[in-house]
Amino acid sequence: MRVPLEWLAQYCDTGLGTRELAERLAMTGTEVDRVLHHGVGNLDAFVVGRVLETEQHPDADRLTVCRVQIADGVETQIVCGAPNVAAGQTVAIARPGAIMPDGTKLKKAKLRGVSSDGMILAEDELAISSDHDETIVLDARSPGGSQGAGGDELVPGQPLDGVLPIATEVLELEITPNRPDCLGLYGVAREVHAATGALLERAPWEGDPGAPDGDVPVEIRVxxxxxxxxxxxxxxxxxxxxxxxxxxxxxxxxxxxxxxxxxxxxxxxxxxxxxxxxxxxxxxxxxxxxxxxxxxxxxxxxxxxxxxxxxxxxxxxxxxxxxxxxxxxxxxxxxxxxxxxxxxxxxxxxxxxxxxxxxxxxxxxxxxxxxxxxxxxxxxxxxxxxxxxxxxxxxxxxxxxxxxxxxxVGGAGPQPVTIRLRDKRVSGLLGVNITRSESALHLQRLGFETSERPDGLDVGVPHWRRNDITREADLIEEVARLHGVNDQLPATLPSRRGAVGVLTPA
CATH class of the missing domain: 3.50.40.10 (Phenylalanyl-trna Synthetase, Chain B, domain 3)
Structure with a gap:
């Protein structure tokens, strides 16, 4: 499971560095196989630009010489080979010093004798897709909708990484078979929330624009x-x-x-x-x-x-x-x-x-x-x-x-199961006293519902953990893996009376 941190931050932004976040996840049971970098480097060299004028290259039929505004009052010349480039477009610009996705450092160049102070970028040059046929033409306003807040007018010189996700660290996770909920990015965000305490944003499925009643023009039979x-x-x-x-x-x-x-x-x-x-x-x-x-x-x-x-x-x-x-x-x-x-x-x-x-x-x-x-x-x-x-x-x-x-057809699954989590059982198995409120907080961050009882908690299991959490010991394991993230559990097992161990000959 590959988790781009730029995307993850839309639902749970921890403010932690990549390595620290990876370590926190590993300590709470989500193994991070490796950390990758996707996209470009030296983000300061990638900006929004506006094409002011274009003219045919004097010595190449397929090249266009463009005068581009790259900041307030700052213009430069870029030679572009894309057939769609035109005056008036808002475009993505790489300045000299930019690090491209393949690691190449961009320099000033001359193309068929005409100087070019950077690049007007296509999607493949930002690792957005493999498309190299045309340059990216940006909307006049920044994107919003499902990507997050947006709608502000784009201006030349504006950092491109605030407009497009052109660079991100990516966590490659090893998800265990009992945790299919973590095969979705929002499930990983929930784990990050539980492991760090960072705010978890609302689930993306809240607020349904559809309705149950109507006349869908197809018959379904199961x-x-x-x-x-x-x-x-x-x-x-x-x-x-x-x-x-x-x-x-x-x-x-x-x-x-x-x-x-x-x-x-x-x-x-x-x-x-x-x-x-x-x-x-x-x-x-x-x-x-x-x-x-x-x-x-x-x-x-x-x-x-x-x-x-x-x-x-x-x-x-x-x-x-x-x-x-x-x-x-x-x-x-x-x-x-x-x-x-x-x-x-x-x-x-x-x-x-x-x-x-x-x-x-x-x-x-x-x-x-x-x-x-x-x-x-x-x-x-x-x-x-x-x-x-x-x-x-x-x-x-x-x-x-x-x-x-x-x-x-079929509808939702069975009603949530409620499991009693006893305070004495938690301390007895873990060898350390964990308060009831601490247990409740750990479980609530994972999406469990809790209510107090005289001897502990009644815990409602969310549907995405229905197949994994079936007994009290499973709940104690959830509490333990989160409580122990800061070395709050003892390093030795609780003592046992009458237990004997001896070495046997090899």
Whole structure:
């Protein structure tokens, strides 16, 4: 799991250095495999610029000589090879001394005899995406929306890192199988909040623009118990286009390749919430009906990687009137994928049986970001959370109109389990007295609900820890790993009477 710290800070900004944060996470049980740098260096050399004039290079058909404002009253000359550069554009500029993503230090240069004092940048030159065809043309105002606060007018000379996420440290985490909630960035933010006490911002799924009632123009039927929950929402008047640079940059830093705004939304929401999604072209669903069922022996589907997969009755699929359209929880199919002419989208977010997804992935030799998450056991509640975040982004980034209504087959999971946490049991197992209020604070920061009882706490287990926290000892472990972050636990085990140990011959 790759966690860009620029993105993480939107939900939990600790103010700690990267190494200190990595150490704090490791001490509370989230292993940091390595720390990476993504993007550019020497940020002071990257600024907002405005193209004032352009003229054809006197000795090169494909080069343009640009006069660019790079600060208040400061202009310079830059030679640019992009075909889209034009006067009046607000652009991203690299000045001499800038460190490019590949480590190259930019210098003043002459291109075919004309001096160039920097670069007007394309997306690949900022590690935003692999696109090198055109320069980045910035909006006149800074981006807002799901990236955070924005809307201020951009001015030449303004630091570029305040406009685009052009550089970030990235934590590469080793997530244990019992913690699928940390396969989403917000889940990691929750852990950081618990480990550091830094403020945790509101969950991105708070405030649903959708509604349960309406008339979604597709029928959904679930015929297997291996799909605890299936949700779907429909969007019309969708405009497929490249995603904004901020979204591309976050995906790239997290190890994903930007494709288009709709597909990028599904990947972005998966990385944020930990819940995979799939976007269908609504007009390519044969018969306007999807059926979740076990495959027939020998049934075939062409998956998004272009491979024909032969299935058997242990595999769960999603099919329409013409047959299988995707392998449930593993990979979608080509026949109903979003295409350049797509204008109507069905956003599917479902919950699947973890062991079945794991077995299917092994059997087909097909492992995906989705299967890696589903096989660890996601809660049904996460499906609607991700659906809400996807709805917000679809409305914000595709110009879509949300069709009223939400298809929700199966609904939320079971009611939260309440476990008694006894004060004496905590001190007895850990060998140190931890006050009831301290235990409550640690658990509340992790999302548990607590209420006082005469001998301790009644603790409500949140849905994202339902499969992991099942008994009192599990709660004590949670308290211990957070309480011990500052060496507050004894280094030796509590004494035991009558315990004898001897060395045996080798």
């Amino acid at each position: 015929e297997t118990e291996l799909c605890p929950r299936f949700t779907a929402r429909a969007f019309e008047d969708v405009t497929l286009a490249p995603s904004p640079p901020w979204l591309k940059a976050r995906l790239t830093a997290a190890g994903q390749r930007p494709i288009n705004n709709v597909v990028d939304i599904t990947n972005y929401v998966m990385l944020l919430t930990g819940q995979p999604l799939h976007a269908f072209d609504l007009d390519r669903i044969a018969g306007s009906k999807l059926v979740v069922r076990r495959a027939g022996d020998g049934e075939q589907v062409v998956t998004l990687d272009g491979q024909t997969r032969t299935l058997d009755s242990d595999v769960v699929l999603i099919g329409d009137a013409d047959g299988p359209t995707s392998i449930a929880g593993v990979m979608g199919g080509m026949r109903s994928e979003v295409a350049p002419d797509t204008t109507r989208v069905l956003m599917e977010v479902a919950s699947w049986d973890g062991p079945n997804i794991h077995a299917t992935s092994l059997k087909l030799g097909l492992r995906s970001e989705a299967s890696a998450r589903f096989e660890k056991g996601l809660s049904p509640e996460q499906a609607l959370e991700a659906q809400i975040v996807a709805t917000k982004l679809m409305l914000e980034l595709t110009g879509a109109r949300l069709v009223p209504g939400t298809i929700d």
